[in-house]
Amino acid sequence: MNEYYDNETFTKVSFTSEQLSKTDFDSCTFKRCDLSELHINNSEFLECEFIDCNLSNARLKDSSFKDTHFYNSKLLGVKFYEVDPFLLRMNFKDCQLDYASFYQLKMQNFQFVDSSIKEVDFTQADVQFSYFDNCDLLGSIFEETxxxxxxxxxxxxxxxxxxxxxxxxxxxxKDNVANLLEKYKIRLE
Incomplete structure (x- = not known):
């Protein structure tokens, strides 16, 4: 039987070293929580918010994130391609997503705002209609994307x-279009 939380706020909770399995969160808020390296399996987050949280290296195996928002949170090294893709919708503002992977994930209409997205793998992902506002994408991989x-x-x-x-x-x-010519070793002056 699944655990179920509705419209609850979790503040400064440390979930590290635990495994969160078959738990549903509906309209919940996580503030300053530590979920780093947590194994989250077969859980659902519906209309949830993560504020000032650490989810670095969390495993999100078969968990769903529907209309979930992350604010000022660390999601370093997260393998988002392990999530349940059905009705997937996530938005990120002021987040650190460095070294994460969205490999082969269908993630249309996502918003990334004021975030660090360095060395992130978007290989074969479907990112249509998404928005990258003031993001640093240094070293991120776009291959067959x-x-x-x-x-x-x-x-x-x-x-x-x-x-x-x-x-x-x-x-x-016009200021960033030169990045599209990098492969050709062309200099723009």
Missing amino acids: DLRNVNFKTSRNFSIDLETNKVEKAVFS
Whole structure:
């Protein structure tokens, strides 16, 4: 039988060294919680918020995140491709997502705002209609990624190969479009 929490707030709870399994959270808020290295299995987060939390290296095996928001949180090294993709919707603001992986994940309409997204793997992900606002994408991997209609206008340090990714109607600024030519070793002056 699943545990169920509705409209609850968890503040400064340390979930480390525990395994969270078959637990459903509906409209819950997590504030300054430590979920780092936690194994979260077959759990559901529906309309939840994580504020100032640490989820670094958490395992999210077969867990679902539906309309879940992360604010000022650390999600270093998280393998998002292990989540349940059904109705997946997550947004990130002021977060650290460095070394995470969205490999082959369908993640349309996600929002990444003011976040560090360094060395993140987006290989074969479907990121259509997503928004990267003022994000640092240094070293992130875009390989066979569907980036159609993605807005990169205010982001920086990305390297996107136009030949191996779908980029129709993606938005770039004149200041960051040079990142698309990096492969060709062209200098713009």
